[in-house]
Amino acid sequence: MSDRFNTIAGWTLFSGIVLLGLSAVSSRYYEGGKNERPEKMGFEIAGVVQEGEGGGKDATPFEAYLAKADIAKGEKAFAKCASCHTIDQGGAAGLGPNLWGTLGANVASHPFAYSDALKGKGGKWDWTSMSAWLENPAKYAPGTKMSFAGLSDPQERANLMVYLNSKSASPLPLPAVPEAPAAGAAPEAAAVVGDAAKGQKSFAKCAACHTITPGGANGIGPNLVGVFGEGIGQGRGGYAFSDALKGKGGTWDDATMDAWLTDPAKFAPGNKMTFAGLADAQERANIIAYLKSVK
Numbered sequence: 001m002s003d004r005f006n007t008i009a010g011w012t013l014f015s016g017i018v019l020l021g022l023s024a025v026s027s028r029y030y031e032g033g034k035n036e037r038p039e040k041m042g043f044e045i046a047g048v049v050q051e052g053e054g055g056g057k058d059a060t061p062f063e064a065y066l067a068k069a070d071i072a073k074g075e076k077a078f079a080k081c082a083s084c085h086t087i088d089q090g091g092a093a094g095l096g097p098n099l100w101g102t103l104g105a106n107v108a109s110h111p112f113a114y115s116d117a118l119k120g121k122g123g124k125w126d127w128t129s130m131s132a133w134l135e136n137p138a139k140y141a142p143g144t145k146m147s148f149a150g151l152s153d154p155q156e157r158a159n160l161m162v163y164l165n166s167k168s169a170s171p172l173p174l175p176a177v178p179e180a181p182a183a184g185a186a187p188e189a190a191a192v193v194g195d196a197a198k199g200q201k202s203f204a205k206c207a208a209c210h211t212i213t214p215g216g217a218n219g220i221g222p223n224l225v226g227v228f229g230e231g232i233g234q235g236r237g238g239y240a241f242s243d244a245l246k247g248k249g250g251t252w253d254d255a256t257m258d259a260w261l262t263d264p265a266k267f268a269p270g271n272k273m274t275f276a277g278l279a280d281a282q283e284r285a286n287i288i289a290y291l292k293s294v295k
């Protein structure tokens with residue numbers, strides 16, 4: 001194991017100890033009982049980008065994550081905040097302020113001894129500012145006393161924010177998702193260069209339902225050899241497509257395939273591919289490159 005690994009492990013252990021200390025202190029602020037232990041102990045380490053996370057190349061608008069956010073998952077993720085924050089109406093301030101009704105409210109407006117860093121920020125908590133804050137508190141308000149590394153996963157942030165929004169007398173409406181680029185334009189798909197070899201590996205996620213060898217049998221889904229460039233929901237050795245996909249029209253190109261693999265249920269509502277979709281644009285591009293390569 002490398003030194004870097006040991007350093008990371010050391011910090012993770014250290015953070016865990018700090019967090020344990022904090023929960024011990026903060027438990028005095030609780031009526032008790034409801035306090036859940038975080039699923040994952042320790043903070044994420046700022047600046048360490050996990051391999052395969054794409055290093056910020058993800059072009060998916062944050063609104064799209066909000067649109068498919070899961071409030072129950074957000075409630076679970078709140079375990080990471082609960083050592084310092086209560087969220088129900090009238091909850092006591094602990095190491096951090098009570099968070100009831102925070103989205104939509106002025107920044108640093110609850111009864112709490114905020115840092116000057118956060119007080120000086122001004123403005124309201126909206127979807128954009130809250131996302132930036134939760135992604136990296138220290139970057140959003142340098143000198144803040146919220147000692148929390150941040151949530152780098154946009155879906156986790158979105159889940160948490162939708163949960164936060166529900167804890168309010170006047171929840172904010174969800175922002176609209178910017179229109180996906182028209183078929184043919186697809187700057188997102190075009191900007192990301194796919195790697196067919198990686199795509200072949202990712203295809204493991206599809207292989208339960210699809211063969212992709214020439215002459216391979218149709219299974220739960222159709223055989224996919226040469227599907228790129230062909231009609232959507234057509235042919236495939238007489239595979240029984242749903243009306244939803246058959247009725248779609250058009251051919252499989254970069255844009256249609258990218259949209260389909262992002263969110264099959266949205267691309268063709270009522271279709272029978274029970275697959276949640278791939279949120280990672282790079283992974284989609286890899287699989288598309290692989291699909292193109294198999295003729």
Ligand code: HEC
Binds near residue numbers: 107113143144160
């Ligand atoms: C280690 C303790 C700690 C943890 C963990 C923590 N916070 Fe905080 N939080 C604080 C403190 C302290 C402040 C006040 C910051 C300041 O004044 O600079 C704060 C402030 C905030 C604010 C601003 C509130 C306002 O009235 O403007 C929000 C929103 C917030 N936290 C959300 C969260 C969420 C969501 C999580 C979990 C993902 C979280 N915090 C985790 C300590 C914590």
Ligand code: HEC
Binds near residue numbers: 234240
């Ligand atoms: C749980 C099973 C399942 C999984 C997993 C799955 N698919 Fe499918 N797929 C289907 C079904 C069923 C259909 C037919 C949908 C319909 O007719 O509504 C389909 C249709 C398709 C089509 C359309 C074919 C055509 O000729 O129009 C493509 C392309 C496709 N899948 C690609 C993929 C890829 C790539 C993955 C992995 C990232 C994947 N699928 C994962 C079941 C699955």
